[in-house]
Amino acid sequence: MIGALGFTAPWLLLGLLALPILWIILRAVPPAPVRRMFPGVVLLLGLKDEEQISDRTPWWLLLLRMLAVAAVIIAMAGPILNPEARDQTASDSPLLVVMDASWASAPDWRAKISSLEDRLSQAGRDDRPVALLRLTDPEAPVFQAAGTLISRLTGILPEPWEPTNAMIAEATNILPEGDFDTLWFSDGIARENRAPLLTALEAKGSVTVFESPRSLYGLEPATFEDGAVQLTARRLRSGPEQTITVQAIGPDPSGNETTLATQDLSFAADVLDARGSVEIPAELRARIQRFTIAGSRGAGAVSLPDDTLRRREVALIASSQNREGLELLSPTHYLERALEPTADLIEGGLTDVLPANPDVVVFADVATVSEGEEALLLEWLEKGGMLLRFAGPRLAASDVSRSEEDALMPVRLRAGGRTVGGAMSWGQPKALAPFDAESPFFGLDIPSDVSVTSQVMAQPDPTLASRVIAQLTDGTPLVTRKRVGQGQIVLIHVTANAEWSNLPLSGLFVEMLERLAVSSITATPEAADLAGTTWQPAKVLDGFGTLRDAQNLPGIAGEELVTAALGPDLRPGLYQGEDRSLARNVVTSATELTPTQWPDRIPVEGLSTSRETPLAGWLLALSMVLLFADVLASLALSGKLRGARVASLITAAAMTMGMPDISHAQTDDRAAIDATSELRLAHVLTGDDNLDGLAAAGLKGLSDVLYFRTSIEPSDPIGVNLETDELAFFPLLYWPITPDQPTPSAEAYAKLNTYLRTGGMILFDTRDADIASFGTSSPNGRKLQALAAPLDIPPLEPLPQDHVLTRTFYLLQDFPGRYTGRDIWVEAAPADAELIEGMPFRNLNDNVTPVIIGGNDWIGAWATNASGMPLNRLGTGFSGERQREIAYRFGVNLVMHVLTGNYKSDQVHVPALLDRLGQ
Numbered sequence: 001m002i003g004a005l006g007f008t009a010p011w012l013l014l015g016l017l018a019l020p021i022l023w024i025i026l027r028a029v030p031p032a033p034v035r036r037m038f039p040g041v042v043l044l045l046g047l048k049d050e051e052q053i054s055d056r057t058p059w060w061l062l063l064l065r066m067l068a069v070a071a072v073i074i075a076m077a078g079p080i081l082n083p084e085a086r087d088q089t090a091s092d093s094p095l096l097v098v099m100d101a102s103w104a105s106a107p108d109w110r111a112k113i114s115s116l117e118d119r120l121s122q123a124g125r126d127d128r129p130v131a132l133l134r135l136t137d138p139e140a141p142v143f144q145a146a147g148t149l150i151s152r153l154t155g156i157l158p159e160p161w162e163p164t165n166a167m168i169a170e171a172t173n174i175l176p177e178g179d180f181d182t183l184w185f186s187d188g189i190a191r192e193n194r195a196p197l198l199t200a201l202e203a204k205g206s207v208t209v210f211e212s213p214r215s216l217y218g219l220e221p222a223t224f225e226d227g228a229v230q231l232t233a234r235r236l237r238s239g240p241e242q243t244i245t246v247q248a249i250g251p252d253p254s255g256n257e258t259t260l261a262t263q264d265l266s267f268a269a270d271v272l273d274a275r276g277s278v279e280i281p282a283e284l285r286a287r288i289q290r291f292t293i294a295g296s297r298g299a300g301a302v303s304l305p306d307d308t309l310r311r312r313e314v315a316l317i318a319s320s321q322n323r324e325g326l327e328l329l330s331p332t333h334y335l336e337r338a339l340e341p342t343a344d345l346i347e348g349g350l351t352d353v354l355p356a357n358p359d360v361v362v363f364a365d366v367a368t369v370s371e372g373e374e375a376l377l378l379e380w381l382e383k384g385g386m387l388l389r390f391a392g393p394r395l396a397a398s399d400v401s402r403s404e405e406d407a408l409m410p411v412r413l414r415a416g417g418r419t420v421g422g423a424m425s426w427g428q429p430k431a432l433a434p435f436d437a438e439s440p441f442f443g444l445d446i447p448s449d450v451s452v453t454s455q456v457m458a459q460p461d462p463t464l465a466s467r468v469i470a471q472l473t474d475g476t477p478l479v480t481r482k483r484v485g486q487g488q489i490v491l492i493h494v495t496a497n498a499e500w501s502n503l504p505l506s507g508l509f510v511e512m513l514e515r516l517a518v519s520s521i522t523a524t525p526e527a528a529d530l531a532g533t534t535w536q537p538a539k540v541l542d543g544f545g546t547l548r549d550a551q552n553l554p555g556i557a558g559e560e561l562v563t564a565a566l567g568p569d570l571r572p573g574l575y576q577g578e579d580r581s582l583a584r585n586v587v588t589s590a591t592e593l594t595p596t597q598w599p600d601r602i603p604v605e606g607l608s609t610s611r612e613t614p615l616a617g618w619l620l621a622l623s624m625v626l627l628f629a630d631v632l633a634s635l636a637l638s639g640k641l642r643g644a645r646v647a648s649l650i651t652a653a654a655m656t657m658g659m660p661d662i663s664h665a666q667t668d669d670r671a672a673i674d675a676t677s678e679l680r681l682a683h684v685l686t687g688d689d690n691l692d693g694l695a696a697a698g699l700k701g702l703s704d705v706l707y708f709r710t711s712i713e714p715s716d717p718i719g720v721n722l723e724t725d726e727l728a729f730f731p732l733l734y735w736p737i738t739p740d741q742p743t744p745s746a747e748a749y750a751k752l753n754t755y756l757r758t759g760g761m762i763l764f765d766t767r768d769a770d771i772a773s774f775g776t777s778s779p780n781g782r783k784l785q786a787l788a789a790p791l792d793i794p795p796l797e798p799l800p801q802d803h804v805l806t807r808t809f810y811l812l813q814d815f816p817g818r819y820t821g822r823d824i825w826v827e828a829a830p831a832d833a834e835l836i837e838g839m840p841f842r843n844l845n846d847n848v849t850p851v852i853i854g855g856n857d858w859i860g861a862w863a864t865n866a867s868g869m870p871l872n873r874l875g876t877g878f879s880g881e882r883q884r885e886i887a888y889r890f891g892v893n894l895v896m897h898v899l900t901g902n903y904k905s906d907q908v909h910v911p912a913l914l915d916r917l918g919q
Contacts, residue, residue: 005079005615012077019066061633068626075619093205094129094143094180095119098171098197101134103586104187104236105158106298106544108212110770111607112185113153115210119183120146120153131176132156135163135197137568138171143180154879158543160299160586161566168193172200181205188216188236190594198602209604211596215239217293218300218587219246224309227440227515228277229285231263233293236593238270245294248280250287254795255828260284262294272593285309289539290547297771299586302545304574306583314339315346315353318364331364331392334504335496338513354380360516361385364496365392367400369408377408382485388516389489390496391456410467410482410489412459429453430472432503439469440515441479447506452478454500455493470512479512490516530558533577540573541586547573678715681895682730683859685719686741692719695736697871698859702891704868709892710809712899722748727755731898736859737766737787739779749790756792756850761898764788766855769819780855793851797828805849808896810889817856817887818872824854848901852894861887 007013097116099105105112123130124146131141132149136159163171168191182201188211201207216236223230231246248261261284265274280288288309293301318331339345343360346353350369353361354376361377366389369377381387387408389395401409429451435441458464458477469490470479481490494501503509535558537550556570561582564570572586587593598604681703683695699717706712720733722744727733733755744752756762766780799805799815803826806812815824827849861884863871874880874887 005081007077007079009076009078012073015073015076016070019070022069023062023066061630064626064630064633068623068630071619071623071626075616075623079615079619081613081615092126092128094131094176094178095123096141096176096180096182096201096204097130097132097149098182098184098201099132099134099156100163100185100187100189101136101156101158101543102162102187102189103158103160103299103543103545104162104189104216105185107216107296107301108214108607109158109297109544111212112210113156115607116183116185117150117153120150124150131180133171133175134159135167135171136161138167138174140174141176143176151878154883158298159568160541160543160545160572161568162189163191163193164565164567165193167567168197172197175200175204179205182207184209186211186596188212188596190596194596198599207602209598209602210607211604212607216298216300216593217244217296218591218593219291219293219303220587220589220591221303221583221585222291222305222309224285225277225440227443227511228279229309230277231265231275231291232589233265233267233274234587234591234593235267235272235274237595238272239267241269242267244274244296246276247292247294248278248284248288248290249292250284250289256796256825257289260288292545295771297544299541299543299545299572302541302547303585303587304539304541304547304572304583306574306581312343312359313346313356314343314360314362315348315350315356315358316362316364317350317353317366331390331496332362333497334509335362335364335513338504338510351376357385359385361387362496363387363389365390365394367394367398374408378484381487381489384486386487386516387489389491391491391493391500392495396456408489410480410491411464411477412461414457414459430474430476432478432508433471433473433475435470441470441512444508444511444515447508450501450503450506450508452494452501452503454495458493527559527563530561530577533558535561535575535577535582537571538574538576538581540571679712680715680730681717681732681734682720682727683717683734683736685721686736686738688738688741691736691738694863694871695719695734695859697863697865699734699862701862701864701868701870702888702895704864705862705888706892706895710896712895714895722752727751727760728758731760732895733760733762734859735762735764737764737780737784739783741783741787743787746790753790753792759848760850761848762851763858763894764851764853765817765858766853767818767857767860769817769855769857784853788851791851795828796825796851796853798823799826800829805893805897808893808900810893812886812889812893814886815854815856815890816861816883817854817858817890818860818874819856820883824852824856826852848898856887858887858891862891 097120099112099116120130128146129143130146130149131143132152133139133141134156182205184201184207186209198207218234218236220232220234229248233244233246235242243264243266246263246265247259248263249257250260252258252260261278261280263276263278265276267274286309288305291303291305316332316335336345346356346358350361350373357380361380377387389409395413399415400406401411401413402415403412405412431448431451432446434446435444452472455476455478458468458480463482464477464480467480467482468477469481471477477493479490479492481488494503496504498504534555536555537553539547540550540553541547550573553571554569556564556575558577560570561575561584566572566584566586570584572584575582575584681699683692683699685692686695696717696719703714703717706714718730720727720730752762764784766778766784768778768780771778801813805826814820860872861874865871870884874884
């Protein structure tokens with residue numbers, strides 16, 4: 001070690017001692033000739049030789065050569081910047097790597113893997129065998145060479161659950177025999193079940209913990225109260241005031257996933273939870289698929305809504321039928337008009353509608369029900385239903401809830417009722433008083449012209465004040481409510497039509513009904529209620545919080561769905577029953593996020609590492625540059641250097657050492673002939689020289705693969721300037737997205753739309769799949785949304801498994817690039833696309849999709865240098881090369897799809913055509 005510089009073969013540095021000898025040898029000159037005066041020399045006096053040759057090598061040229069030789073010697077010594085120093089007191093015993101690998105590990109997973117790779121590399125240099133134990137999926141660890149485990153790191157991912165007591169106990173029981181040291185990569189969440197495992201590991205050897213100091217965020221399931229979606233977020237560690245953004249994700253009217261709403265939640269200083277609410281229209285609420293914390297990875301930062309935000313089912317029960325021609329006097333006329341936009345209305349008798357399990361039952365001036373109906377209603381209320389009652393002449397004239405409170409009434413009533421403002425009354429119509437903060441109607445504006453002329457009166461008693469949620473200006477209760485089990489009963493003390501009040505004629509009536517009807521949230525059922533049922537997973541979350549199809553996962557017993565801990569057999573996600581859906585989320589209202597407090601005897605380190613950087617390649621390149629400069633200097637001193645020779649030397653050097661040429665398309669005839677005489681792939685110039693060079697290198701690598709594997713023989717790729725270059729020459733445009741690239745002009749957008757409409761394809765690559773999912777949650781995603789807005793892009797959908805792009809040349813299921821965590825989007829299939837009997841694929845459209853959107857950074861995986869070697873590293877070992885191979889195969893399929901269309905899809909119709917032709 002010399003400061004931050006280390007050497008793998010330091011003894012080779014002794015070669016530097018030979019540099020002085022080399023200096024002397026290079027400086028040596030032949031013996032000076034004997035000088036004799038020749039008389040004829042006088043005739044040559046005054047003449048000058050145009051080419052002068054020095055009798056000694058200049059000192060600066062000698063220094064240049066010394067530096068070149070020194071660079072080679074130092075490179076052979078294996079210099080490494082920031083090497084991991086070997087602790088002389090470290091043990092040589094085997095090394096066990098323990099990883100929590102839970103959802104809480106996902107936000108820092110890349111840092112954990114990077115830190116682990118450094119430790120495994122050091123273990124490999126020390127010849128220490130290593131083994132891996134994941135607590136969320138414990139398997140008996142087997143010690144092996146460090147390089148073998150390094151090659152598997154890309155396939156090791158976090159799980160969307162936490163280590164349970166059973167998992168920790170199993171991990172303790174399967175620990176290897178003998179002594180070993182332990183590296184524990186913790187997720188930072190405190191768990192009591194860690195203690196036995198920690199004790200067992202300490203009995204085997206030393207234990208070192210690696211843990212990120214960053215805070216962790218979790219999102220509780222969203223609820224709906226008082227007309228707004230209530231959101232609650234938690235953080236693992238207290239700290240200063242901080243604001244996060246929660247996004248509601250769902251499909252837009254075209255079926256494309258987008259952000260439907262956003263809400264900022266603020267953590268106060270040293271407070272661990274943040275709460276907020278957002279008002280979302282009913283139609284949008286029904287489309288929400290998940291809530292997620294922007295910029296935070298992990299299943300805990302995602303909350304899946306179930307039936308709590310869906311469109312409600314409301315049953316209307318009236319005391320009398322509508323009279324022909326008198327719809328405006330009907331008890332339910334205004335109710336129907338108010339609820340139809342936000343609820344599904346159910347008609348029929350009470351015994352007919354209750355088996356359908358509506359969310360709300362509305363009684364419009366219904367005074368009494370039978371004992372059997374009352375029993376059914378009470379049972380339904382206990383499970384979370386809401387009974388909404390309106391007063392009227394029948395209720396006022398009845399004896400219901402007079403002497404004692406009726407089971408289906410929130411309060412006792414006075415006999416008769418109250419009339420104000422009529423011809424036989426001394427009083428004036430009463431207005432509504434402002435709603436209290438505890439009322440579900442709080443915040444609604446009360447029109448000044450809303451008044452009440454008649455109502456039923458509540459009997460005063462000790463419980464009345466707590467049950468009033470709206471009142472008149474004189475303090476008379478207008479709306480009362482009481483809880484029954486998980487449900488509630490609400491009484492509005494006026495009629496549902498305009499006989500007793502003009503409230504049903506106002507917009508306030510609609511808003512009040514919206515809040516009351518939608519607030520009847522279906523409660524999470526008990527295990528006993530679900531006994532004997534089976535729930536099928538529809539969507540599940542992975543450890544990074546990505547929502548995926550459940551595919552072939554087995555169903556879950558109903559009692560286990562609400563009581564069992566999350567694990568391999570019960571993943572967080574959305575589960576479908578016969579008549580409803582239930583969500584199992586990672587973070588719930590009962591989840592406690594507490595940071596781990598490790599014992600003082602356990603060393604705890606962070607995840608930041610000083611990456612080892614080998615310098616041998618850079619030094620060898622420097623020596624080549626110095627030697628090339630030496631050649632130029634020697635030719636210059638000898639007078640043999642000419643302009644043509646300089647140009648040829650520089651060209652040869654560029655071809656040997658440089659990147660692939662970044663050709664720029666021109667609009668002149670010669671450029672047009674050059675672009676059309678051979679097939680060329682093109683990329684959009686972004687103004688970022690590094691990215692444009694990488695795009696050219698990526699398309700060059702893909703072109704080489706096409707040349708060697710297919711009948712396509714593309715020439716070198718071309719960079720396209722959208723403002724000046726013609727686009728019609730290129731079947732495919734690769735458009736990498738950066739946050740600060742300029743927005744094209746209106747003329748450029750006109751050319752792009754013409755290009756898309758006439759058969760061209762644009763591959764948009766946001767290159768952010770490592771940090772973002774589809775949408776606008778990253779700077780690149782937001783920039784793509786802005787760039788694509790003026791384009792004539794058809795409706796898109798995630799690439800279906802039967803799309804022709806999955807089989808144009810290779811059979812593919814995944815489409816990775818440098819990253820693997822992002823779906824790709826293509827033109828949506830027509831609404832009438834269906835699977836024809838006897839055919840393996842749907843009858844999709846026959847057009848080539850004009851747009852493909854993804855973020856897997858395909859150019860990063862395709863890019864090669866002039867010698868055909870990859871420019872970027874993908875993973876480690878075989879898994880990384882396999883990922884690069886699949887990326888190349890996707891590129892081949894992409895180009896074949898552009899050039900040949902859906903011919904692979906058309907092949908499925910051959911049997912039908914032959915049968916029709918009688919062959």
